[in-house]
Amino acid sequence: MLAIMIGVTACATPAMQSNVSETVEQQILDAARSGSQGYLIVEGLTTEVGQRLAGTEAEARARDWTVEKFKEIGLQNVRVEPFTIPGWERGVETATIVSPYPQQMVVTALGGSVATPFGGVTAEIAYFPTFEDLVSAPAGGLDGKIVFISGLMDKAPDGAGYGPANQKRRSGASEAAKRGAAAVVIRSVGTDSHRFPHTGQMRYAPDLPKIPIAALSAPDANQLERMFEREHSVTMALNIQPRASGDMPSGNVIGEIVGTERPDEIVLISGHLDSWDLGTGAIDDGAGIGISAGAAQVLIEAGLKPKRTIRVVAYGAEEVGLLGGFAYRDLHKEDLINHVLATESDFGSTPAYEVLLGVTEGQEVIKAAADALGLPMGERGTNGGPDIGPIAALGVPTMRFQQDGTDYFDLHHTPDDTLDKIDPDDMAENVAAFALMAWLAANAETDFRSDTGN
Known part of the structure; x- marks a missing residue:
């Protein structure tokens, strides 16, 4: 000693x-x-x-x-x-699948996000299995769409999976905005299977439009992936109303x-x-x-x-x-x-x-x-x-x-x-x-x- x-x-x-x-x-x-x-x-x-x-x-x-x-x-x-x-500060936050399988989803706005237009945005979803898939996507083609970024986070004693998984939360909005999207939802950055979404701070690139971004609970992200296994087109209504104070x-x-x-x-x-x-x-x-x-x-x-x-x-x-x-x-x-x-x-x-x-x-x-x-x-x-x-x-x-x-x-x-x-x-x-x-x-x-x- x-x-x-x-x-x-x-x-x-x-x-x-x-x-x-x-x-x-x-x-x-x-x-x-x-x-x-x-x-x-x-x-x-x-x-x-x-x-x-x-x-x-x-x-x-x-x-x-x-x-x-x-x-x-x-x-x-x-x-x-x-x-x-x-x-x-957080406000109203809802997400609904409009078609082909109408149902409610559990969603939360990410910290720092702008709001959707009053009453929300309804649009076809563009699905990206990982953040890297979005980054690799060509310019254009997402005009007016809601981008969905999935991607699982790996468990580790030292939390090593957090950094890679957190890229979609941190930069997903700007990457989607770069390609013309209207809004983004991500699979929550977390390792649970409960119907609780994970919030957390996001960042906007200074030279790109600011679009709203929210996180889905893991079970809802799974549900959305299963819809895409059945259908080529899924439409969501997203309404989040946070505000800068x-x-x-x-x-x-x-x-x-x-x-x-x-x-x-x-x-x-x-x-x-x-x-x-x-x-x-x-x-x-x-x-x-x-x-x-x-x-x-x-x-x-x-x-x-x-x-x-x-x-x-x-x-x-x-x-x-x-x-x-x-x-x-x-x-x-x-x-x-x-x-x-x-x-x-x-x-x-x-x-x-x-x-x-x-x-x-x-x-x-x-x-x-x-x-x-x-x-x-x-x-x-x-x-x-x-x-x-x-x-x-x-x-x-x-x-x-x-x-x-x-x-x-x-x-x-x-x-x-x-x-x-x-x-x-x-x-x-x-x-x-x-x-x-x-x-x-x-x-x-x-x-x-x-x-x-x-």
Whole structure:
């Protein structure tokens, strides 16, 4: 184990130092594993606030709630760092097969989408089995049609299938608009078989028309594919009425355990506070708020005083483009050299199965945490998490506990993202991992950077 030197005199032997280190580490693990700090935080957030769409009154209530919770658990310097985002709100959303087999379908607008004309659009569907098929299609030929993009997402513990599947959500509208389409529906970016559509942010290319885009539930996408096996022509009526709500307030909530010896040096642990508006944002990312703030609470309740400052950040507006992460980067750009390590929990509440490194020096510190938790070191690098990416790109060292996300995308961005999907014991294990890692990093002699400061 890595020696922490807590309460050890200058004349202590190496054996004495190791024993003290192991005692403190075990104290942290025992307190976290036997406690419910993280679970109670996510339970409170999802119950007392609920869904927290970025830029809405609900996200504002979540910031207020988090400020009070951070103060309650004993964090210092609790504050909101505000920023402004382009607001977007959901409206009416329906999809109906008009012919040849009339029936209702379950659909949801993608974040950032424009609306259909009032009353909707009715048109023949152009079916593309994959996003790549649409990209390969010639220009023209889709004038006035509703494009349907299917394509299954593969399950994987690390969520590797998400990036490829997400191309249709991110870029499907602009690719279809380029070819003259009137609207787009996609198979939801998810791995479940439930009749819940998955929302999520999309993007428009700046030089192309903006057309509406929505996601079908997986069973409805299957149903539509079966129709095309029987018929050459299928007509849909699609009506989605989201609206842009102009500039709206968001913000990052911050609280700290101030360091005793090097308070200006920061170990940053985090989750994101906003969620989509269909469920209550339990796994995405109430769990991350509970894990990071719960880890700090464990250390505070144990009376442990780190040498460096441990900063907890609840990022705002992550779902709509990592806007909280970029706002944090911009506000703290001159101070990032003092951020010695950063990580985020944003992959649900299941326990980690490996530890990933984005550091140059001090790998033995993080390996000490991994060994104490019984976790292997992964071979891939990491940017620390979605909201950590912007500061990682400027040289902040990172690590990440890679959680098992095999089933994460069954729930992700759906109405089914609710508290009952979280196991309190799993939360406690994640809290233990974050608390131990933050403690070791805050007391280590290394700054986790190379000699050049990168």
